[in-house]
Amino acid sequence: MATRRFSEEPAFVLHRYDWSESSLVLEVFTRHHGRIALVAKGVKRPTSQFRPVLLPLQPLHLSWGGDAEVRTLKSAQWQGGHVMPTGEALLSGCYLNELLMRLLARDDPHAALYDHYTLAVQLLAERADAQQLILRAFELLLLRDIGLLPDLAHEGNTLAALQDGVFYVLGPESGLRVAHGDDAHALSGEQWCSLQIALDEADPLIATLRACVGCQQALQPQLRNLLHYHSGVRVFKTRQLMLDVQAMGRPRASPEAASTNFQTTP
Incomplete structure (x- = not known):
């Protein structure tokens, strides 16, 4: 059975916690799938393309794959539209x-x-x-x-x-x-x-x-x-x-x- 994939889904990061020395599990709120868990592999490495993107209160487009409870993040892009609240x-x-x-x-x-x-x-x-x-x-x-x-x-x-x-x-x-x-x-x-x-x-x-x-x-x-x-x-x-x-x-x-x-x- 082919692994399910979802692309360019509007989402926000709600919470994140350690998965391994280099990876994080993200709790994200998506428009069409509700709250889901994604593992962002290697995101804590200095060279990771995800590091400056996976921030809370920022509108994102996320792509992921997998059928388990915790799916695997494939890509993340800032959607734009407004700045992060401060203070x-x-x-x-x-x-x-x-x-x-x-x-x-x-x-x-x-x-x-x-x-x-x-x-x-x-x-x-x-x-x-x-x-x-x-x-x-x-x-x-x-x-x-x-x-x-x-x-x-x-x-x-x-x-x-x-x-x-x-x-x-x-x-x-x-x-x-x-x-x-x-x-x-x-x-x-x-x-x-x-x-x-x-x-x-x-x-x-x-x-x-x-x-x-x-x-x-x-x-x-x-x-x-x-x-x-x-x-x-x-x-x-x-x-x-x-x-x-x-x-x-x-x-x-x-x-x-x-x-x-x-x-x-x-």
């Missing part, structure tokens, strides 16, 4: 990579999610003042696309439509429920419905980013609970590193200012 935006991009590593099964294609990720990485590089909005929007789309986000326009237990003027909180098992007096991070029915409408738009990342304006602080801990619950971890390593960097007192622009007339670069 705090680089940490945000690594956080997106950790989410994909923990929540995506191997060989499970998510073409639409790949496109959302591509745009999110581009926006992180271009709009440092909108990082938190970009992260919240991508978290929602990730949970929605892998089937872990409940309907945001209806209560989870009763399936009743959300009511204007009533506040709700999102739980990892029951979905949305009416907020109690001790729920510190509730959102109104109007806000949850706006998020659901945005997720259903033709360009959902930008629409959801805009819908997050004004509610991103209350949304963050609720999405974090869902992500921790479904990934089985108490804290993401990259998020803890982000918090440590922010605790050093680095100033940031407000999310509201960042989202004013928010447009992507042509």
